[in-house]
Amino acid sequence: MSSAPPNQARAGELRQLLQRAAHAYYVLDAPEMEDSVYDRLYRELLELEAAHPELITPDSPSQRVGGAPAEGFSSVEHRIGLLSLDxxxxxxxxxxxxxxxxxxxxxxxxxxxxxxxxxxxxxxxxxxxxxxxxxxxxxxxxxxxxxxxxxxxxxxxxxxxxxxxxxxxxxxxxxxxxxxxxxxxxxxxxxxxxxxxxxxxxxxxxxxxxxxxxxxxxxxxxxxxxxxxxxxxxxxxxxxxxxxxxxxxxxxxxxxxxxxxxxxxxxxxxxxxxxxxxxxxxxxxxxxxxxxxxxxxxxxxxxxxxxxxxxxxxxxxxYAAEEAPSILLRLACQVGRTGVVTPVAEFEPVPLAGTTVSRATLHNADRLAELDLHAGDTIVVRKAGEIIPEVVRVLSELRPAGAVRLELPQVCPECGSELVREQGEAATHCVNSSCPAILRGALRHWVSKGALDVDGLGAKLIEQLVDRGLVGSIADLYGLDAALLASLERMGTKSADNLVAALAASKQQAWHRQLYGLGIHHVGEVNAKALAKAFPSAADLATATASTPESITAVFGIGGEIAQSLQQWFATPANQLLLRALEQLGFPLAAGPEEPGAISETSLTGQTFVLTGSLPTMSRSAAQALIEAAGGKVSGSVSKKTSFVVAGEEAGSKLSKAESLGVAVLDEAGLLELLKAGSG
Incomplete structure (x- = not known):
């Protein structure tokens, strides 16, 4: 048996020496080699690898830093999930x-x-x-x-x-x-x-x-x-x-x-x-x-x-969170997409757990009454879980003379409708379905990253659309034209065109994203995935809520509260009208061929895609979701096994490598056409 060539043997020896020294220094905190010796051996390895690149191995200390800047990060599925802790x-x-x-x-x-x-x-x-x-x-x-x-x-x-x-x-x-x-x-x-x-x-x-x-x-x-x-x-x-x-x-x-x-x-x-x-x-x-x-x-x-x-x-x-005192400036109220009115304390800014905070939720009327807040009170604030600011208590001994007690308003601060609090419930609601705040919240939720992921439709633009009466429901978004959008503040022709295209592309999002986007009370992303897998269309889910509610609670993780919420939502005439409007706009409201609950394969099953550059109307995550919903896979690097490279503006080395390997290159329009053909 012949021994390894001298260069190969020396490279292996250097790697072992340097790895052992690095482990002792960084992990054991017990250095066993002088810095000057480490530097000399490291330089020797670099010179050896430069002269003989075939000696470079993935575990070489020289490979800790040496890659070119990345174009972006690809999404990967964990072999074993990373759950959070209670x-x-x-x-x-x-x-x-x-x-x-x-x-x-x-x-x-x-x-x-x-x-x-x-x-x-x-x-x-x-x-x-x-x-x-x-x-x-x-x-x-x-x-x-x-x-x-x-x-x-x-x-x-x-x-x-x-x-x-x-x-x-x-x-x-x-x-x-x-x-x-x-x-x-x-x-x-x-x-x-x-x-x-x-x-x-x-x-x-x-x-x-x-x-x-x-x-x-x-x-x-x-x-x-x-x-x-x-x-x-x-x-x-x-x-x-x-x-x-x-x-x-x-x-x-x-x-x-x-x-x-x-x-x-x-x-x-x-x-x-x-x-x-x-x-x-x-x-x-x-x-x-x-x-x-x-x-x-x-x-x-x-x-x-x-x-x-x-x-x-x-x-x-x-451990108990860091606390800080501040002066209450005013009581504000926020109206959420479900109509819940949340009191918010606005106070003098204070540094807390690494950031400066000036607002904290007060949750509901009960918490407001429990704190006994008065105008100008000195309050103690902390970050719950080191993240969310909250008011812990009031230092009533520092209260100004004649301070007025603060309570929730009787009418909605957005639309003026009378607020309602059902017996036994903590939350106070605005029940006006036409309330601008409820509509804005519903629209923001529909286009959010976890739902339809519509790039280019932010909170400021939604506010303009609602305030000008241009949009009265989710379905109205899909009737907007580029000329109208271009006339709005901070919108140009290109941005308007891109937004119209992004809205059109969102119709191909997965069924569980559409279900989550509807904003049904208690139906979050995880529950939407579970429900979409068990009920592969809106029609199936509506039928189950009306005729066999026990089939809803039979789904893992879905309890009676969610089942009741689904039943109420599907029984509401306005929501039935919304579903019909979405179907007429081209939303299937059903699982695609490769979604959970679907039954057939497509011609894209097993095809590998690589995304590079900025696409004109959708984010990379949205493009990846469409590809995976159609049965394709998304990789972070180009190889001979790559089926297609989808290239946008400022595409980098991945595009060059695709061209050198003869891999097919698509733009966004080509991708959408391929997805449409593949689903057929």
């Missing part, structure tokens, strides 16, 4: 979760758990095949995320190759990307010196960094990564049987695991862990807003299962 804010919340868990498992006594710090960063999904990092993606909606592999390769604490002699065929790792506080301060100091806008907080800076198109920019910001979840093939020999063992497996494979995790024998130990870190977190070099508790035994995790949104076997315990 939250607990008080000891009683934790007790209730634990009691539910015992009931689900039909057990009594203590359950061993693992406590981990809840890092305030950005969740990532890492995919390895045969030990090599092949894909990194953002959480996205939990089912699909953005493919950001080139950027994640720049994170030194993410191994490009697992440190295992015989890695499994595939490994899925979940963890948190973050920017440590010291690094964040340095980044903002550099931005201040250049006169650039400062980042609000490390989490926002991390999220923005991960979506940079140039990996060199990402590398310069020195992100870090903690791994916390492991998924392996079921038949992996000697695979971990507990979460604690999973963390040890991740460490052995070369990942950085947060050193503050603890194995907790019972609920009392969980409470102690949570309390200890409420104080201890202030000394950490990174942000954390709570702890995560997971059932340790993986078999019991499987037995506990999941709700529609979260695992039953884990929960996030959140």
């Amino acid at each position: 939250n607990a804010f008080t000891p009683s919340d934790l007790d209730a979760w634990y009691s539910r868990l015992l009931k689900v498992l039909d057990r009594t006594g203590d359950l061993a758990m693992v406590g981990e710090l809840k890092i305030d960063g950005n969740a990532l999904a890492l995919s390895y095949e045969q030990g090599l990092l092949v894909q990194a993606a953002t959480r996205g909606d939990g089912e699909r995320g953005e493919q950001i592999t080139g950027n994640v390769r720049t994170i030194a604490s993410v191994p490009l190759r697992l440190q295992l002699e015989n890695p499994p065929a595939w490994v899925e790792v979940r963890g948190e990307a973050l920017i440590p506080d010291e690094t964040f301060a340095a980044i903002n100091a550099e931005r201040a010196a250049r006169g650039e806008t400062l980042f609000a907080n490390p989490r926002n800076a991390c999220a923005g960094t991960l979506r940079q198109l140039d990996p060199k920019v990402v590398a310069a910001r020195r992100l870090d990564f903690f791994a916390y979840t492991l998924h392996l093939p079921k038949d992996t020999p000697q695979g971990p049987s507990s979460q604690w063992q999973s963390l040890q497996w991740l460490q052995a494979a070369g990942f950085k695991v947060n050193p503050n995790a603890e194995l907790l024998p019972n609920l009392a130990a969980v409470q102690a862990f949570f309390s200890a870190w409420d104080t201890g977190r202030r000394a950490l070099p990174y942000a954390t807003d709570g702890v995560v508790v997971k059932l340790n035994d993986l078999r019991l995790q499987d037995a506990a299962g999941f709700t529609q949104k979260a695992p039953r076997w884990a929960i996030a315990l959140k």
Whole structure:
């Protein structure tokens, strides 16, 4: 057996030395090589690879930064979904979760758990095949995320190759990307010196960094990564049987695991862990807003299962949010698309959890009465879950003399109709279906990203259309012509043409998006997908709500409240008129050939598309949704296996590569024509 050529052997030796040194420095925080020695060896490897490009391997340290700026990010489906966690804010919340868990498992006594710090960063999904990092993606909606592999390769604490002699065929790792506080301060100091806008907080800076198109920019910001979840093939020999063992497996494979995790024998130990870190977190070099508790035994995790949104076997315990006092300036009211009137406190701006806030929801009339708000009150504000501003309490001892008590108005602030509050309900409603606020909300929802995703129809334009009486319903949007739109404020001929084309293209959106876009109370994106799969047309769903309501509640995740809401919506004459109008406009209101609930294939099934450049009337996500609904697949790179490249303005290297490989190139019109022909 002949030995490897000298250059190949030396390159392999250098890679091993540098990988081991980087792991010791970035993951173990125990440097074992002088910087000058590391730099010399790294330069030697670069020179060797430059002279012999065939020696470059995907796990080479030289490949952490070196890719050209990306044209954009493609959407990828997670092999295993990234669900969110339920939250607990008080000891009683934790007790209730634990009691539910015992009931689900039909057990009594203590359950061993693992406590981990809840890092305030950005969740990532890492995919390895045969030990090599092949894909990194953002959480996205939990089912699909953005493919950001080139950027994640720049994170030194993410191994490009697992440190295992015989890695499994595939490994899925979940963890948190973050920017440590010291690094964040340095980044903002550099931005201040250049006169650039400062980042609000490390989490926002991390999220923005991960979506940079140039990996060199990402590398310069020195992100870090903690791994916390492991998924392996079921038949992996000697695979971990507990979460604690999973963390040890991740460490052995070369990942950085947060050193503050603890194995907790019972609920009392969980409470102690949570309390200890409420104080201890202030000394950490990174942000954390709570702890995560997971059932340790993986078999019991499987037995506990999941709700529609979260695992039953884990929960996030959140610390009390930062609070700040401010002066109440006025009480405003917002009317939502369902007619619900929400009181909003407007107060003097205060810095809170990394941002400046000046408005907070007061939820409803009950909460308003409970707070006993008066004009000019000093209020205490915090961010619920570190995100949504809310008024916690009123400092009544600081109330101005003669201050007037604040209450919800008797009439709608938008249309002047009398407001209604049904007995037993917390919400106050405007019941005038012609109310401009309700119409504006319905239109914004219909064209939103999760629904029909109509690019170019923003809130300002919708406001003009409603205020001028040009649109009185969703269906009226499709009667607008380019000349009329071009006459509106901030609209030109090209923008108007693009919007008309985008509205026409939206008729081909998936059935579950149309269902979600109708804005039926309690029917969110997840529920719309489940309902669309079970009832592949509006007619099927309407029939079921009227004649067999039990078939609605038989759908996983759909309860009686949603079934009742559907029944009321389909029984309303105005909504029946809307459905008929949409059908006359060309909306099928039914599942396409490749949607859940559909039964036939199309000629595009299995075809691979690549999107590049800016399309004239639709976003890339909208184009991808249409392609996937027609049975096609969307890839982020061009190869000989690519069926079509869809090119818009400023198409880059993907278009050049397609032309060199002889791959068919389509513009947006060609894509729509192909989709139309394929569905036929």
